[in-house]
Amino acid sequence: MKHYDIGIIGGGISGIMCAYELIKHKPDLEICIFEKGNSILNRRCPLTENRSEKCVKCSTCAIMEGFGGCGSFSDGKYNFTTEFGGWLNEYISSEKVMELIEYMDEILIKFGATTKRFSTHTPKARELRKIALQNDLHLLQAEVKHLGTENNLKIMTNIYNYLKDKLNIKHHTEITDISQENSKFLLTSENGQYSCNYLISAVGRVGSEWFTHQCKKLKINLTNNQIDLGVRVELPYEIFSHITDEVYEAKLHYHTKKYNDLVKTFCMNPRGHVVTENTIGVLTVNGHSYSDENLKSENTNFALLVSNKFTSPFNEPLKYGRYIATLSNMLGDGVILQRFGDLIKGRRTNEKRMKKSFTNPTLKSANAGDLGLVLPKRYLDNIIEMIYSLDNIARGTANYDTLLYGVEVKFYSARPELDNRLETRYPNFYAIGDGAGITRSLSQAAASGIYVARNILDRIDDQ
Ligand SMILES: Cc1cc2nc3c(=O)[nH]c(=O)nc-3n(C[C@H](O)[C@H](O)[C@H](O)COP(=O)(O)OP(=O)(O)OC[C@H]3O[C@@H](n4cnc5c(N)ncnc54)[C@H](O)[C@@H]3O)c2cc1C
Numbered sequence: 001m002k003h004y005d006i007g008i009i010g011g012g013i014s015g016i017m018c019a020y021e022l023i024k025h026k027p028d029l030e031i032c033i034f035e036k037g038n039s040i041l042n043r044r045c046p047l048t049e050n051r052s053e054k055c056v057k058c059s060t061c062a063i064m065e066g067f068g069g070c071g072s073f074s075d076g077k078y079n080f081t082t083e084f085g086g087w088l089n090e091y092i093s094s095e096k097v098m099e100l101i102e103y104m105d106e107i108l109i110k111f112g113a114t115t116k117r118f119s120t121h122t123p124k125a126r127e128l129r130k131i132a133l134q135n136d137l138h139l140l141q142a143e144v145k146h147l148g149t150e151n152n153l154k155i156m157t158n159i160y161n162y163l164k165d166k167l168n169i170k171h172h173t174e175i176t177d178i179s180q181e182n183s184k185f186l187l188t189s190e191n192g193q194y195s196c197n198y199l200i201s202a203v204g205r206v207g208s209e210w211f212t213h214q215c216k217k218l219k220i221n222l223t224n225n226q227i228d229l230g231v232r233v234e235l236p237y238e239i240f241s242h243i244t245d246e247v248y249e250a251k252l253h254y255h256t257k258k259y260n261d262l263v264k265t266f267c268m269n270p271r272g273h274v275v276t277e278n279t280i281g282v283l284t285v286n287g288h289s290y291s292d293e294n295l296k297s298e299n300t301n302f303a304l305l306v307s308n309k310f311t312s313p314f315n316e317p318l319k320y321g322r323y324i325a326t327l328s329n330m331l332g333d334g335v336i337l338q339r340f341g342d343l344i345k346g347r348r349t350n351e352k353r354m355k356k357s358f359t360n361p362t363l364k365s366a367n368a369g370d371l372g373l374v375l376p377k378r379y380l381d382n383i384i385e386m387i388y389s390l391d392n393i394a395r396g397t398a399n400y401d402t403l404l405y406g407v408e409v410k411f412y413s414a415r416p417e418l419d420n421r422l423e424t425r426y427p428n429f430y431a432i433g434d435g436a437g438i439t440r441s442l443s444q445a446a447a448s449g450i451y452v453a454r455n456i457l458d459r460i461d462d463q
Pocket residue numbers: 009010011012013014015034035036037063064065066067068069070071072073074075076077078079085173174175176202203204205206207208210267277286287288432433434435439440441442443445
């Protein structure tokens with residue numbers, strides 16, 4: 001059985017940054033990243049490459065899995081904030097989290113990232129914040145860096161080329177079981193067994209269900225009761241341009257008058273594209289945008305998500321989200337697309353009605369349908385109220401031809417009990433990134449990886 005000093009399960013940004021920091025300070029460490037997906041050089045999605053009109057549900061999803069993680073085909077919006085994007089500041093001070101994010105940015109710049117940032121602190125952005133507030137919409141504060149989908153992929157490839165000779169990266173190696181024997185961790189995969197002294201789980205949202213199962217087996221306590229569910233909105237770029245030109249991405253939070261539920265804008269992509277993603281076997285929607293002018297679309301897209309925390313006796317939000325997404329897949333044979341005007345009139349959008357739309361959808365594989373048959377009333381009411389509210393600060397949001405794609409689900413991974421070193425109750429076994437339920441963004445996932453690397457380095461020095 002091959003033995004490593006350090007085993008990292010998952011080659012997403014959290015695992016990558018962890019490995020980078022470890023190898024930078026201790027080049028002699030034997031480290032292995034176990035990644036179930038493809039190498040960054042071979043990740044190909046038939047849908048995004050127009051080789052298929054529909055998601056063909058590949059055995060490993062090139063969008064979600066492979067070196068670079070689910071962030072590789074994202075447009076790389078790196079947020080410099082602790083206001084959203086995770087809960088790392090529940091374990092580490094906010095100052096420390098910001099320092100880790102800044103450090104991560106230095107690494108990205110070294111591998112080719114831009115130094116340009118957008119900010120919500122400029123005079124124009126402050127004016128936007130005021131207008132939003134006057135409409136009971138709350139603009140969260142952040143600096144954001146947009147790498148662009150094509151650049152993000154290049155940067156991940158540069159990092160891969162840097163790391164590949166310094167440590168082991170095992171692709172197509174899905175870890176199926178974790179156990180402990182004589183203070184070593186045993187990892188099982190179809191390709192064989194491995195052992196390691198230090199273990200880091202960095203499995204992302206795609207691996208969170210499996211990791212939850214492992215935690216239950218290892219008697220590590222878990223908590224989770226939240227889900228964000230909603231739609232992706234797509235409209236002409238001009239409607240939001242006064243906001244996106246200034247802050248790039250506006251995270252706007254609103255409590256609806258009807259239910260006092262939190263609805264938020266999320267993942268805003270000026271002149272972007274709507275895409276499907278295969279989340280644990282169901283098709284949901286997401287969005288991204290390129291930085292290359294030639295690859296930009298005419299539209300802006302963003303998610304409108306309703307946050308819901310379930311209370312006793314129900315404690316399976318993942319199942320709930322998957323159930324709604326499965327319903328939408330069943331009715332729409334994939335992702336459903338509806339014009340806002342049709343939704344308000346209580347009628348489905350069909351192909352004939354879609355042809356009348358002034359707004360052209362960027363996601364061609366979505367089928368015209370009726371989200372009213374998919375989303376529970378409370379979610380629909382919340383989304384409709386939020387759209388009218390946004391119309392007050394970006395006139396045209398509530399136009400008839402505003403397109404709604406459904407459904408978008410943000411699953412919250414169950415959170416294992418971790419101490420403030422992000423260590424489980426098993427010494428030398430850590431959990432980082434989105435799969436541990438402690439982050440929900442590239443920046444904080446990366447920061448968690450660097451943080452754990454430093455803790456391990458300290459421990460090794462102390463031995
Ligand atoms: C389309 C899209 C766009 C996005 N855009 C943005 C954005 O602009 N800005 C932002 O901040 N965030 C964005 N996100 C979210 C962001 O990508 C994640 O927050 C981030 O990638 C989390 O990093 P991670 O390392 O925790 O997990 P991931 O990136 O999900 O990586 C986990 C890796 O672990 C592997 N894995 C899982 N289980 C196993 C196993 N058992 N054995 C071996 N390997 C395993 C997976 O294959 C995967 O490669 C986007 C996500 C998507 C899907």
